[in-house]
Amino acid sequence: MVRIAVVEGDGIGHEVIPVARSVLGAVRPDFEFFDVEVGYGRWERTGSACDSGTIADLRSADAILFGAVTTPPDPGYRSVVLQIRHDLDLYANIRPVRGEGFNIVIVRENTEGLYSGIEWRESDRACTLRVISEKGSRRIARCACTLARQRRHLTIGNKANVLKSDVLFVDICRQEAERAGVPYETRYIDALCLDILMHPDRYDVIVTTNIFGDILSDTAGYLAGGLGMLPSANIGDRYAFFEPVHGSAPDIAGQNIANPIAAIRSGVMLLRHFDDTGNAAAVEEAVGKTLAKGIRTPDLGGTTGTREFGEAVLREL
Amino acid sequence: MVRIAVVEGDGIGHEVIPVARSVLGAVRPDFEFFDVEVGYGRWERTGSACDSGTIADLRSADAILFGAVTTPPDPGYRSVVLQIRHDLDLYANIRPVRGEGFNIVIVRENTEGLYSGIEWRESDRACTLRVISEKGSRRIARCACTLARQRRHLTIGNKANVLKSDVLFVDICRQEAERAGVPYETRYIDALCLDILMHPDRYDVIVTTNIFGDILSDTAGYLAGGLGMLPSANIGDRYAFFEPVHGSAPDIAGQNIANPIAAIRSGVMLLRHFDDTGNAAAVEEAVGKTLAKGIRTPDLGGTTGTREFGEAVLREL
Ligand SMILES: CC(C)[C@H](C(=O)O)[C@@H](O)C(=O)O
Ligand SMILES: CC(C)[C@H](C(=O)O)[C@@H](O)C(=O)O
Numbered sequence: 344m345v346r347i348a349v350v351e352g353d354g355i356g357h358e359v360i361p362v363a364r365s366v367l368g369a370v371r372p373d374f375e376f377f378d379v380e381v382g383y384g385r386w387e388r389t390g391s392a393c394d395s396g397t398i399a400d401l402r403s404a405d406a407i408l409f410g411a412v413t414t415p416p417d418p419g420y421r422s423v424v425l426q427i428r429h430d431l432d433l434y435a436n437i438r439p440v441r442g443e444g445f446n447i448v449i450v451r452e453n454t455e456g457l458y459s460g461i462e463w464r465e466s467d468r469a470c471t472l473r474v475i476s477e478k479g480s481r482r483i484a485r486c487a488c489t490l491a492r493q494r495r496h497l498t499i500g501n502k503a504n505v506l507k508s509d510v511l512f513v514d515i516c517r518q519e520a521e522r523a524g525v526p527y528e529t530r531y532i533d534a535l536c537l538d539i540l541m542h543p544d545r546y547d548v549i550v551t552t553n554i555f556g557d558i559l560s561d562t563a564g565y566l567a568g569g570l571g572m573l574p575s576a577n578i579g580d581r582y583a584f585f586e587p588v589h590g591s592a593p594d595i596a597g598q599n600i601a602n603p604i605a606a607i608r609s610g611v612m613l614l615r616h617f618d619d620t621g622n623a624a625a626v627e628e629a630v631g632k633t634l635a636k637g638i639r640t641p642d643l644g645g646t647t648g649t650r651e652f653g654e655a656v657l658r659e660l
Numbered sequence: 661m662v663r664i665a666v667v668e669g670d671g672i673g674h675e676v677i678p679v680a681r682s683v684l685g686a687v688r689p690d691f692e693f694f695d696v697e698v699g700y701g702r703w704e705r706t707g708s709a710c711d712s713g714t715i716a717d718l719r720s721a722d723a724i725l726f727g728a729v730t731t732p733p734d735p736g737y738r739s740v741v742l743q744i745r746h747d748l749d750l751y752a753n754i755r756p757v758r759g760e761g762f763n764i765v766i767v768r769e770n771t772e773g774l775y776s777g778i779e780w781r782e783s784d785r786a787c788t789l790r791v792i793s794e795k796g797s798r799r800i801a802r803c804a805c806t807l808a809r810q811r812r813h814l815t816i817g818n819k820a821n822v823l824k825s826d827v828l829f830v831d832i833c834r835q836e837a838e839r840a841g842v843p844y845e846t847r848y849i850d851a852l853c854l855d856i857l858m859h860p861d862r863y864d865v866i867v868t869t870n871i872f873g874d875i876l877s878d879t880a881g882y883l884a885g886g887l888g889m890l891p892s893a894n895i896g897d898r899y900a901f902f903e904p905v906h907g908s909a910p911d912i913a914g915q916n917i918a919n920p921i922a923a924i925r926s927g928v929m930l931l932r933h934f935d936d937t938g939n940a941a942a943v944e945e946a947v948g949k950t951l952a953k954g955i956r957t958p959d960l961g962g963t964t965g966t967r968e969f970g971e972a973v974l975r976e977l
Pocket of ligand 1: 414422424425557588590821822850
């Protein structure tokens with residue numbers, strides 16, 4: 344038995360996650376799914392978006408399949424995703440972006456940088472501390488180098504021409520790349536966001552700090568036809584959490600028009616996490632065949648609904 | 661007499677700035693140009709990239725035309741552009757991006773945020789302080805609202821779902837937009853970097869903090885065919901500084917292949933700064949006609965050299 348915690352979350356999480364879950368269930372009858380409620384909806388109802396009991400439930404699972412949660416910029420509210428990433432120490436956010444002629448994996452540091460949570464007000468200014476630690480940089484660099492060694496090379500995305508904290512980050516990444524014998528280059532994040540669009544074929548594994556990875560992966564989403572396509576894995580030494588890169592998209596929620604591919608592909612990453620490459624490939628192929636038949640959700644120019652897309656994928660399996 | 665300080669800087673600055681200068685000289689015989697040397701080249705030769713005498717020279721000018729400087733991530737070296745932006749208090753970095761069906765102006769706060777320069781090492785970590793002040797936010801918000809009032813609407817690019825410092829930034833921008841009667845919306849910077857690519861026609865004036873503006877403008881450069889096309893103005897209450905968005909590009913320097921359009925267009929922004937809309941339009945038209953004839957530098961798929969492109973523009977004038 345493999346126990347999978349399922350968090351639909353808010354908005355379109357309630358639509359895309361059931362699709363991903365049924366696809367996983369179809370290939371893995373041994374998966375036992377259990378629901379965990381977190382998010383803004385729960386917060387509105389109960390006053391708590393996620394408590395220590397929830398975190399314990401998530402810890403008890405062999406893996407977590409997560410939808411999306413709504414994060415209002417309400418000073419009293421702390422993003423659930425950030426809390427979970429922190430509490431489960433999910434330090435590596437892995438975001439593959441693939442398309443015609445390119446195959447990129449963005450490896451985003453997921454626990455520090457501008458997400459330190461160290462913030463304060465003083466007189467007329469508000470401050471946020473960007474923290475780059477040697478330990479935090481080294482573990483994400485190692486993770487990226489392990490990937491890059493199985494693939495081609497490494498790009499270190501940074502802004503060391505302005506940020507001394509990135510001088511440290513780049514130093515550590517260089518050390519790890521050299522130790523692993525991985526060819527590498529460094530690129531400033533602004534130039535990298537443009538160059539990944541102009542020459543996606545030039546990139547393979549990209550490692551970068553937290554908020555730069557956040558921005559870079561959305562930007563690269565353009566290459567894949569939008570956020571509806573992009574899966575991600577948040578991995579630590581003990582826990583593994585899979586979620587689409589997109590958010591809860593309240594503007595399109597409840598209409599059965601959200602693209603479930605990002606969620607299904609997050610399920611594929613979950614399968615690979617259990618070394619189940621056979622089923623991972625089968626699901627990927629089923630998605631590919633469905634798209635090839637012209638079955639698409641509206642964001643891809645089609646007219647198929649979220650549920651119906653899921654049913655089409657199940658038929659291909 | 662209008663006195664224009666000319667800083668070629670490093671790399672392709674030595675190639676594109678002479679072109680922009682000769683175009684400006686052709687339409688404005690009253691411009692008196694004088695050279696100011698700053699940058700990495702000067703630093704290597706004299707040990708100083710820019711000193712108080714240089715800053716005084718720049719201050720003495722009616723406007724500054726700037727190329728690009730090389731910024732190595734050398735701990736002992738501070739970027740000259742950053743020093744000048746700081747010393748001249750050039751708080752608004754204005755970056756227009758135009759193309760088929762869209763006309764966007766990115767208004768980037770240019771003096772604080774992650775560029776505060778407040779950085780330190782402690783035990784195993786390196787810290788950079790992101791500072792958002794009420795005063796700094798208000799003056800950039802006003803600048804953006806003034807622009808937006810003459811145009812259509814305002815988008816406030818931020819990451820207030822994670823950064824409390826951006827809660828302040830968004831608050832102030834809202835206040836100013838409401839006061840000015842400018843329609844506005846807020847967008848998270850990651851989603852904005854993707855959406856500007858997917859739907860550039862939906863954007864008009866975008867105001868954002870320093871490093872987000874840095875990344876967003878390079879990303880948007882994709883829409884305009886790359887950085888070779890993008891001009892910028894760095895404006896304060898007393899000084900005005902015009903530079904292409906691109907860097908010194910050491911990899912292509914000295915080959916007469918750099919695209920001088922960004923530099924020429926920075927000159928156009930300089931002309932508009934002096935309310936010389938007639939000549940500004942004339943130069944823009946000359947660039948357009950040159951491109952329409954198929955005369956292009958290699959980055960745009962052509963074979964024309966930097967100097968030759970400049971000569972072609974001069975012939976159109
Ligand atoms: C929702 C938000 C807190 C989150 C982030 O900033 O990491 C999201 O943008 C992401 O990329 O997962
Ligand atoms: C060279 C660098 C310091 C600069 C910046 O980060 O502002 C550049 O990227 C820019 O956009 O003008």
